[in-house]
Amino acid sequence: MLFRANLIGPGVLVITNTYCGGGSKFSGGVSLTVVKHFEAFGDNTAPCGLESGTSFTNLGVVVVENVMYLGQDDITIINKGYFFLANRGLASNPIGQSNNTNHFIHMGHMVISGSDNQTYIFADLTISETGEIDFSTSITVAGRLTTRGKFSQEPVSFFFARMLVVSVDSFELDGGETYLCGATLRASSRDIILRNGTFDVTASFLQHWVILDGDVVNMGAKMTVQIHRAALQILGSFIQWSQASIVMK
């Protein structure tokens, strides 16, 4: 029989290396700082978890090999290091819920990989100027996505968000604010807003079609569409403001 440990706050934990699994969790206002390494173990029945009200700051490397459950309210995750998510990712319990008041502030590098399972981030996700995400699976952000960083979507991947705002406040010619879209990008609120920066869409006959499922408003971004023997589908309206540009290749 599996028994679980629950570390209850309030309190501050600064730990160099952490290994968490077996249904154990941090709860009740724990403030956890990962200095070097954090690893979450366990299958869907007994993973590591963060309960409502906890905060989690990563300065090193985080590995979630299968899933880590998040509570519904006021969890703050700040990533300043490397964050690896595989399979179900940071999910609600039960998996698939959407309502939450959690925040994930991403300032480092995140890689999302694994099987063809859906990977979840059960939080609003803010990608800062220094943040970078590479993914080759299907991601659902159960909240609002705001990115001022780099978001690279490999072919044969899907992206879903309740609300998607691709926003760059200050444009710099370092490519750090490029959104590379190579598959499906679905905004269930219907708003795909491109305020600034670069939004590149690429597809070829070797890849799946690119589908922008929402109402696309290009307010000021440089949008490049490069399609070769494939198709770009916009399943909604498309509005482009005068200061925005689009290049079709």
Added chain:
Amino acid sequence: MAWMSFFVAVVAVISFCPASRSETVSWIGTTDGSWQNPSNWNTSSVPSVNDTVVINPHTNLNISLNHANITINTLYLGAINSSAGYSAG
């Protein structure tokens, strides 16, 4: 020879300095669930900054941090398998 005397003195001082020890400290508590209670740990002392802490529950556990600021080296929380470098049980 002055430098030689100085070198010997430095070595002697270093030799007598207590090294910062690291221990593996395991949870054995069955009563109050307080991290700060030394009797809840197998070493009879609260884990310190260089320690490895093992919490491998044999019953469902609630451990309270009680507003403390805690710094430790390594935490094994829950039934961790051997791939993490620690065999539970």
